[in-house]
Amino acid sequence: MTEATPRLSIFPLARERTFDPPDELTRRRAEAPLQRMMYGDGHEGWLATGYAESRAILADARFSSRPELMHSALPQRVELRRGPLPPGFFLQMDPPDHTRYRRLLTGQFTVRRMKQLEPRIHDITESRLDAMEREGAPADLVRSFALPIPSLVICEMLGVPYEDREKFQHDSSVILDLEASTDEITAARDDLLAYLGALVAAKRKDPGDDMLSGLTASGELTDAEIAGMGLLLLIAGHETTANMLGLGTFALLTNPRQLAVVRDDPGAVENAVEELLRYLSILHIGPTRTALEDVEIGGTLVRAGESVTLSLGAANRDPERFEGGDTLDVTRSAQGHLSFGHGIHQCLGQQLARVEMRIAYPALLRRFPGLRLAVPPEEVPMRATSAVYGVRRLPVLW
């Protein structure tokens, strides 16, 4: 491509508007959906902002997820990328290692299994709403609703005591903090791994009816591998859905017509959840992949060893794929969005997340038909520097 525009140096994180990706990414997408970007370690890699390009990269086995091959788009994460991977952390593995770990879990997250969890998730949701009602307005929706629901569900599934939530919620927020130092992140990760390791060792002696116990019984994994898998499931299992529930409710409260559809039309909820996933695209940056060989993507040659960082937020707003994509429209077909990724790493827990959101949004809006923000929208504190975007707190009244 020609160099008519200056190369972007460092992935932009700052957002001009609460629900939109940074304008710089939107501009870059219009200019060239796959273009050069300078990485935090000086590597000249790529930025993908187009839908077709992002989907093609995620689906292509010639792109690796291994951290030791990867350059970091952000300067503060350069050292971390080079650190050793915890065993069992299959998000950052390629086949056949990735396949081996993922296969041990996929049977637990099927569409049918998740459907069987609906009554339990419904009960958990109702009991949180009861507690909110008892305690009265105003409430912080994150603390009283968005965070507890997915945390309780993943704790029950994995067999992690919910009483220990302060520990894992704190550690996981440090791990996801894009401004935390390498030492802070490593310490939080090691702390959580040690906690999970002790839990796994206890389950090996005295197994329960939960996923971590089931993995010890598989006879294929060490305690350290199970702890690494547990780390991934625990973080991914509560941070993502919690932020979708918090940010999604905020988006609906500022779009009352869209909110009314989700509250009043049960038939619209499935679609609304997909549209909220697309519109909000809570993964703030990435994922990043590295080419194992020369690969041509839409006429652009990415050479072996070069990293490509995606913006799923920009890809999910690509007008070539989603017309009027900058507007939240819960009645559009958002099928095919990339919020759960694409390719072999596509979110293992996506069917769980869907069930949680399909239950939680309408239950909240029906319990509190007068739900509204307790502060002006511009005063809602955002997770501007977390790998998972969302609201830090959402003060509400009803």
Added chain:
Amino acid sequence: MKIKADLERCVGAGMCALTLPQVFDQSEDDGTVEILDPEPPAELAAAVRRAVQLCPSGALSLDTTDAAESAEPIE
């Protein structure tokens, strides 16, 4: 139209079973795809194509021997 599945490629994401449960299910054991109806009726053709296209791992493919059928657009 005949649906084919490559179980080695399947990652058990469940997009097919979510989109078209009349045709696709997942193994209780490892979550990989189970095709309930490998030759679904013509009225499901568009939905089957969509499910195949949504598959994240490229494990699903269509064998369309009928030339007219294979010429239909995906969406």
